[in-house]
Amino acid sequence: MGKVRNILQVKGHAVYSINPDNTVFEALQQLVDHNVGALTVVDNxxxxxxxFSERDYARRVILKGRAxxxxxxxxxxxxxPITVSEDDSIEDCMGxxxxxxxRHLPVVDPQNRLIGLISIGDVVKFIIDDQQHIITSLEGYIKGTHV
Structure with missing residues (x-):
């Protein structure tokens, strides 16, 4: 099974962030602009x-009657939030x-600096791609075309 670093190698380390002093409305605009479900919060x-995630918005703004x-x-x-490192397994992240x-796991380095963000979609895609590779290899082995 792969590691978080394998996802970040494909996806990249770019993370969309928001400042804690921005408004929820500004964060929602970023979620829509970037078509993502969460933003990391970083200071100056x-x-x-x-x-900050869509879930935070639903539970702590809408349901509380806040503006x-x-x-x-x-x-x-x-x-x-719960974080993972690049060395954590994809299987552990899924668990x-x-x-x-x-649905989102910030990825931090040993000094607890943010280096990426993975989503449940990233994890599922990795697992599906990995399984497809195994299936293709096994088919090749059975057919005698395995290299």
């Missing part, structure tokens, strides 16, 4: 502070996401 010194244009990200973001019912 690029220090990783947390994550998106007046609520700051720092008020509703998920602080200290974490399933057990904790989360």
């Amino acid at each position: 010194n690029d220090h990783f502070m947390g994550i 998106s244009k007046e609520t700051l990200i720092r008020e509703i973001m998920t602080e200290r 974490l996401m399933t057990d904790k019912r989360i």
Whole structure:
């Protein structure tokens, strides 16, 4: 099974982020502009502070009757989210996401600096591609065309 680094090699390390002092409305605009479901939250010194997701919006803004244009990200973001490293296995990530019912995992280095973000879609795509490669290899072995 692959590692988180394998996903980041294909996907890249680019992460869409928002400042904690931005409004929820500004974050929602970014989610739409980038067609993503979550943004990492970083301060002016690029220090990783947390994550803002569609789930945070639904649970902490809409259901609480708050206004998106007046609520700051720092008020509703998920602080200290579960993170993974590049050396974690894809299988472990799938287990974490399933057990904790989360869809995004920030990837941090040993100094806890943000280096990427993977989603459940990234994990599922990797697993499907990996299984397809195994199937193709086995078919080649059976047919005698395996190299």
